[in-house]
Amino acid sequence: MGWFNKVRRSLGSGEKLDVPKGLWTKCDQCGEIIYRKELEAQFHICSKCGFHFRIGIDAYLEILTDGGFLEEFDSKIRSKDPLGFVDSKKYTDRLKAAQAKTGMMEAVRTGLVEIDGRQVILSVLDFSFLGGSMGSAVGEKIARATQRATELRLPLVIISSSGGARMQEGILSLMQLAKTSARLAELREAGLLFISVVTHPTTGGVTASFSMLGDVIVAEPGALIGFAGPRVIMETIGQELPEGFQRSEFLLEKGFIDIIALRSELKQTLTTLFNHLLNESETVPGPDPA
Amino acid sequence: MEHTVLDFEKPIIELERRIADMRSYASVEKIDLADEITKLERKVERLRADIYSNLTRWQRVALARHPDRPYTLDYVDMMFTDWIEVHGDRHFGDDKAIVTGFASFGGRSVAIIGHQKGRDTNDRIFRNFGQPRPEGYRKALRIMHLAARRNLPIVTFIDTQGAYPGIGAEERGQAEAIAVNLREMAILPVPVVSLVIGEGGSGGALGIGVTNRIYALENSYYSVITPEGCASILWRTRDHAATAADAMKITARDLMEFNILDGIIEEPGGGAHRAPHLAAEGLSTTLEGAFNELCSLSADALIDQRIEKYANIGVYTE
Numbered sequence: 001m002g003w004f005n006k007v008r009r010s011l012g013s014g015e016k017l018d019v020p021k022g023l024w025t026k027c028d029q030c031g032e033i034i035y036r037k038e039l040e041a042q043f044h045i046c047s048k049c050g051f052h053f054r055i056g057i058d059a060y061l062e063i064l065t066d067g068g069f070l071e072e073f074d075s076k077i078r079s080k081d082p083l084g085f086v087d088s089k090k091y092t093d094r095l096k097a098a099q100a101k102t103g104m105m106e107a108v109r110t111g112l113v114e115i116d117g118r119q120v121i122l123s124v125l126d127f128s129f130l131g132g133s134m135g136s137a138v139g140e141k142i143a144r145a146t147q148r149a150t151e152l153r154l155p156l157v158i159i160s161s162s163g164g165a166r167m168q169e170g171i172l173s174l175m176q177l178a179k180t181s182a183r184l185a186e187l188r189e190a191g192l193l194f195i196s197v198v199t200h201p202t203t204g205g206v207t208a209s210f211s212m213l214g215d216v217i218v219a220e221p222g223a224l225i226g227f228a229g230p231r232v233i234m235e236t237i238g239q240e241l242p243e244g245f246q247r248s249e250f251l252l253e254k255g256f257i258d259i260i261a262l263r264s265e266l267k268q269t270l271t272t273l274f275n276h277l278l279n280e281s282e283t284v285p286g287p288d289p290a
Numbered sequence: 291m292e293h294t295v296l297d298f299e300k301p302i303i304e305l306e307r308r309i310a311d312m313r314s315y316a317s318v319e320k321i322d323l324a325d326e327i328t329k330l331e332r333k334v335e336r337l338r339a340d341i342y343s344n345l346t347r348w349q350r351v352a353l354a355r356h357p358d359r360p361y362t363l364d365y366v367d368m369m370f371t372d373w374i375e376v377h378g379d380r381h382f383g384d385d386k387a388i389v390t391g392f393a394s395f396g397g398r399s400v401a402i403i404g405h406q407k408g409r410d411t412n413d414r415i416f417r418n419f420g421q422p423r424p425e426g427y428r429k430a431l432r433i434m435h436l437a438a439r440r441n442l443p444i445v446t447f448i449d450t451q452g453a454y455p456g457i458g459a460e461e462r463g464q465a466e467a468i469a470v471n472l473r474e475m476a477i478l479p480v481p482v483v484s485l486v487i488g489e490g491g492s493g494g495a496l497g498i499g500v501t502n503r504i505y506a507l508e509n510s511y512y513s514v515i516t517p518e519g520c521a522s523i524l525w526r527t528r529d530h531a532a533t534a535a536d537a538m539k540i541t542a543r544d545l546m547e548f549n550i551l552d553g554i555i556e557e558p559g560g561g562a563h564r565a566p567h568l569a570a571e572g573l574s575t576t577l578e579g580a581f582n583e584l585c586s587l588s589a590d591a592l593i594d595q596r597i598e599k600y601a602n603i604g605v606y607t608e
């Protein structure tokens with residue numbers, strides 16, 4: 001748990017954390033130089049090798065929803081520093097830096113959206129905010145969004161990218177796993193649908209709670225998904241890990257995810273699943289597209 | 291059997307040895323040393339109180355990991371009767387790092403689930419150092435569901451450094467196994483109580499720890515990541531584990547402050563390993579009280595109480 005730094009390091013220094021600014025950008029996987037505008041038009045997927053660049057919440061909203069949040073929930077919820085945590089930096093300074101860098105208050109945004117005219121409760125985590133780590137604020141926002149889905153009898157979608165529980169909030173972070181999972185238990189008891197979308201990377205406490213609890217779990221290609229981070233496993237067993245270990249394709253093979261979807265096909269994948277799995281009463285019609 | 295003595299235990303053990311020597315000398319030589327012995331006994335009491343009231347967090351972690359500390363099956367032996375262990379997850383295998391079974395407690399049958407560590411080298415390996423794999427969590431869930439169908443209260447003993455980080459564990463869905471337990475434990479229709487008896491290591495502990503009540507022995511800890519793990523990430527070396535333990539505030543007393551625990555169970559002087567029966571008595575009294583309160587609640591009330599308990603954990607502003 002709390003492995004976001006480990007994951008980040010294991011990616012190697014060559015891999016950029018965010019899509020770089022500027023006219024041209026280099027693919028982290030194949031080195032191809034790509035025109036930035038073209039990359040954006042291609043869902044931030046490398047046209048040469050298919051590498052999925054990491055993207056933020058706004059990009060997911062644009063790709064998946066009909067015009068973003070109809071209503072955003074709990075946007076003022078943010079972390080405090082209950083432990084007075086200091087390592088090489090103060091946790092409060094890390095939070096401020098993350099807020100300044102991302103323009104977000106926390107590592108998740110939640111709200112009501114429409115996907116192809118269907119109302120859906122959507123939560124999206126962002127790795128660029130302290131590694132998408134889950135502290136009290138992230139846990140609370142996801143738990144509340146889940147509870148709203150149950151109350152409104154709407155389907156729930158959570159898009160994950162996270163290094164796990166946030167160490168700087170100690171045990172309070174760990175308990176968010178139980179909090180979010182308990183709200184998902186209620187949603188499930190109410191007979192509602194939860195689709196989990198897992199993106200690169202998702203490890204630790206987030207996989208050990210909501211990410212792996214989807215009725216259907218969809219992953220982007222090549223995403224690192226696991227409980228323990230690769231470095232921890234290597235240190236424990238003292239040997240190299242097999243090629244492709246803990247990647248989406250590996251999890252599909254082992255039976256722990258349902259579907260690998262290209263980002264360009266993600267919306268269609270969700271829509272097809274909704275078509276099959278939602279019944280009339282859960283399909284609140286949105287405004288007439290005409 | 292050779293016992294491990296921690297650095298801060300040494301002065302106490304030395305004095306105790308002197309008292310024992312004096313006693314045997316007095317009885318062999320048939321002389322009266324009662325005054326001297328009483329004096330030394332008082333001294334040892336004072337010394338113990340002094341040392342144990344000033345333990346650092348890292349020293350408490352050492353106590354929580356003390357090789358002589360009672361483990362789940364030791365407490366099962368001391369606290370329950372008619373224990374019968376059951377095995378296997380019905381899918382892959384039987385994880386030895388989690389034990390499950392049924393026993394009698396205060397006149398009622400209960401389900402017991404606990405992490406299990408080994409005592410000697412072979413036993414430690416057999417128990418995989420108390421680090422469960424997915425099949426351990428799935429076995430635990432199978433027994434919890436059986437307990438629910440038979441209307442038995444459940445007690446879980448928490449004592450692990452964490453779920454095992456290995457290739458097989460990942461291949462068989464460690465994350466999924468723990469996640470499903472968190473979800474399913476939330477809605478168990480029977481009373482569930484957890485007792486943290488040593489180490490509460492992250493998701494590996496929580497995987498059998500979503501309960502109506504959580505109590506911890508005085509020298510146990512519960513943490514989002516081990517102090518060594520946290521140190522190696524944030525301080526880039528495991529040598530800063532003591533600093534990490536302080537930063538993460540992981541002792542039973544800290545947990546009370548964050549409203550995680552329902553109570554701390556005092557340990558006998560010097561720690562549970564110095565007088566296991568006294569530790570077991572403390573656990574029994576607490577468990578009996580908790581079951582008495584919880585067994586009068588309806589299934590719905592138990593579920594609501596449990597979900598609300600976790601819903602209320604967290605510190606944030608809005």
Ligand SMILES: [Zn+2]
Pocket residue numbers: 027028029030031032046047048049050051
């Ligand atoms: Zn490429």
